[in-house]
Amino acid sequence: MGKRxxxxxxxxxxxxxxxxxxxxxxxxxxxxxxxxxxIAAGNVPVKDExxxxxxxxxxxxxxxxxxxxxxxxxxxxxxxYKHCDMSHLRELLSNCKMKKKVVVTDSLKTM
Ligand SMILES: Cc1ncc(COP(=O)(O)O)c(C=O)c1O
Numbered sequence: 665m666g667k668r669x670x671x672x673x674x675x676x677x678x679x680x681x682x683x684x685x686x687x688x689x690x691x692x693x694x695x696x697x698x699x700x701x702x703i704a705a706g707n708v709p710v711k712d713e714x715x716x717x718x719x720x721x722x723x724x725x726x727x728x729x730x731x732x733x734x735x736x737x738x739x740x741x742x743x744x745y746k747h748c749d750m751s752h753l754r755e756l757l758s759n760c761k762m763k764k765k766v767v768v769t770d771s772l773k774t775m
Contacts, residue, residue: 685726691730692730693731696715714762716742723769731768743760
């Protein structure tokens with residue numbers, strides 16, 4: 665396993681290796697939060713600089729925890745759509761005036 669990790673790191677120098685699915689999901693959500701902070705030049709992002717995250721209601725707990733952590737830093741706002749309900753997602757997306765939108769789902773594979 666150790667050799668494979670070293671090989672991966674050599675192949676993809678910019679990759680982020682996470683030891684568990686939980687930490688990968690948390691890391692991604694925190695990265696989104698940091699992105700919003702960067703756009704706001706280190707300040708608390710104003711509404712227009714925030715990232716809107718649309719999350720399936722049955723997403724894994726690690727995704728939800730990551731989004732809540734990001735939300736607490738006031739860099740993202742999140743919206744929950746009914747499980748695999750694309751009409752509901754479309755409605756939320758079109759009602760949201762924020763420019764930067766991210767849809768997060770693990771439902772394709774695990775649900
Ligand atoms: C979508 C998803 N994310 C994260 C996890 C958690 O992964 P881990 O047990 O490696 O932390 C799971 C586990 O089933 C999962 O299905």
